[in-house]
Amino acid sequence: xxxxxxxxxxxxxxxxxxxxxxxxxxxxxxxxxxxxxxxxxxxxxxxxxxxxxxxxxxxxxxxxxxxxxxxxxxxxxxxxxxxxxxxxxxxxxxxxxxxxxxxxxxxxxxxxxxxxxxxxxxxxxxxxxxxxxxxxxxxxxxxxxxxxxxxxxxxxxxxxxxxxxxxxxxxxxxxxxxxxxxxxxxxxxxxxxxxxxxxxxxxxxxxxxxxxxxxxxxxxxxxxxxxxxxxxxxxxxxxxxxxxxxxxxxxxxxxxxxxxxxxxxxxxxxxxxxxxxxxxxxxxxxxxxxxxxxxxx
Numbered sequence: 001x002x003x004x005x006x007x008x009x010x011x012x013x014x015x016x017x018x019x020x021x022x023x024x025x026x027x028x029x030x031x032x033x034x035x036x037x038x039x040x041x042x043x044x045x046x047x048x049x050x051x052x053x054x055x056x057x058x059x060x061x062x063x064x065x066x067x068x069x070x071x072x073x074x075x076x077x078x079x080x081x082x083x084x085x086x087x088x089x090x091x092x093x094x095x096x097x098x099x100x101x102x103x104x105x106x107x108x109x110x111x112x113x114x115x116x117x118x119x120x121x122x123x124x125x126x127x128x129x130x131x132x133x134x135x136x137x138x139x140x141x142x143x144x145x146x147x148x149x150x151x152x153x154x155x156x157x158x159x160x161x162x163x164x165x166x167x168x169x170x171x172x173x174x175x176x177x178x179x180x181x182x183x184x185x186x187x188x189x190x191x192x193x194x195x196x197x198x199x200x201x202x203x204x205x206x207x208x209x210x211x212x213x214x215x216x217x218x219x220x221x222x223x224x225x226x227x228x229x230x231x232x233x234x235x236x237x238x239x240x241x242x243x244x245x246x247x248x249x250x251x252x253x254x255x256x257x258x259x260x261x262x263x264x265x266x267x268x269x270x271x272x273x274x275x276x277x278x279x280x281x282x283x284x285x286x287x288x289x290x291x292x293x294x295x296x297x
Contacts, residue, residue, distance in 0.1 A: 001034050001035065001106050001107065002034075002035040002037070002104055002105050002106050003029070003034055003035065003036050003037070003105065003106065003107050003108075003109050004037055004039070004095060004098070004105040004107070004108050004109070004122070004128075005026065005036055005037065005038045005039070005108075005109045005110075005111070006038075006039050006040075006091060006095075006108065006109070006110045006111065006115040006118060006119050007022050007038060007039075007040050007110075007111040007112075007115065008040065008041060008084070008087070008111070008112070008114040008115060009022060009040065009041075010022050010023065010026070010038060010040040010068065011023050012043050013040065013041060013042070013043040013073075016231045017135060017230065017231060018111060018112060018135050021111075021133075021135065021172070021196060022038075022040075022111065024196070024197065024198075026038055026064075026066045027062065027064035027065070027066055028197070030064055030065040030066055031064070035067075036065075036066050036067065037067045037069065037098065037105070038066055038067065038068050038069065039069045039071060039091050039094050039095060039098075039118075040068060040069075040070060040071070041070065041071055041072070041073035041087060041090075041091075042070045042071070042072060042073055043073075069094050069098065071087075071090035071091055071093075071094050072087075072090050073087055074086040074087045079151065080151070080155075081151055081154045081155055081158070084113070084114045084115075084117070084158075085117055087114075088115060088116075088117035088118040089118075091115060091117075091118035092117070092118040092121050092122065095118060095122045096122070096125070099122075099126055103126070105126070105128060106128070106129075107128060107129050107130075107131060108122055108123055108128050108129070108130045108131070109130075109131045109132075109133070110130060110131070110132045110133070110162065110166070111132075111133050111135070112133070112134060112135050112136075112159075112162075113134075113155060113158035113159045113161075113162050116158050116159075116161055116162040116165070117158075119132070119162070119165070120161065120162075120165050123165060129167040130165055130166050130167055131166060131167060131168050131169075131170065132162045132163065132165075132166035132168075132169050132170065133169075133170040133171070133172075133194075134159065134162065134163065134169060134170070134171055134176070134180050135171075135172065135176075136176070136235060137156070137159055137176075137179055137180065137183050138152050138155040138156045138159060139156060139179075139183050140176075140179050140183075140235055141233070141234075141235060143234060143235075156183075159183070159184065160183070160184045163180060163184040163186050164184070164186070166190075168190060168191075168192055169186065169190055169191045169192070170191075170192050170193075170194050171191060171192075171193055171194075172193070172194065172195055172196050173193065173195065174193055176193075177191045177193050198297075210295075211295060214292075214295045214296075215295075215296075218256060218258055218283065218296075219256040222254065223254040223255065223256055224252065224254065224255045224256070225255070225256050225257075225258060225296070226241075226248075226255055226256070226257045226258070227258045227260070227296045227297065228241055228257075228258070228259050228260070229259070229260040229261050229288070229293055229296075230261050231261055231262070231263040232259075232261050232262055232263030232264065232265040232266045232269060233263045233264060233265050234265055236265075238259055238265065238269055239265070239268075239269060239272060241257070241259065242257075242259075242269060242272050242273055242276065242278070242282065243272075243276075245257060245273075245276065245278045245281060245282060246276060246277070246278060249278065249281060255281070256281060256282075256283065257278075257281055257282040257283065258282075258283050258285065258296060259282065259283070259284055260284075260285050260286070260287075260288045260292075260293065260296070261286070261287065261288075262286050262287050266284065266286075269284065270284060
């Protein structure tokens, strides 16, 4: 099978969970024997160009075998919806150029609303089935029934459009499947839940001595560690973990909690730990490297 995949993020352009998801998914699909061609944006913000010459497509092939076609990313103007719409012009042009060279794709796989404009156009122009992975919803991010701003309503409309156009919709959890069904009124049989996976061999090159040295700034050797990592936003549920800390400490007083990542909820989570009297037991190291993450796991 040959898949044309569309995503706004792919390493080294990672802003959050979407980029991390793609970093694991695309190589895993290649290992499973699927030919993946990914259209994504450059890490650097440069002016959009909708007319991409055939000999200047910034083609790269990763060591895992993912074929990547990078396109310009429109410079941010503060309106993420308008930025995505204009960036999709380059994604669409690249998709059309690839199809003109070799019209052998079997399916389009679009990740989130940020690529819906190009995905919908390519689906209809080349009559290909479209699969969409929806990683989050604007209604879920807003945590309210009513979307108050024009930007929120535009994003919600783009998400609905992607869910409507897709032949199948993938979510990464049963909770998100329920949210997608409720928000966009699509039948449950159209949704497939495919949980995120992890690489089981991350720490194979690490010795116990290495790991002991690494953990010493976080917790002494006889103390257990509870580790959680992600973008610090409400929907990740870190506030629920902090709520549970006093209860856990009442039975296991030597546990130390590490919550890594950065995001808008960071100050609120820190204040929550202070208010609950557990600030000495919870550490917020902020952004950490992949190597640090793997060692903490």
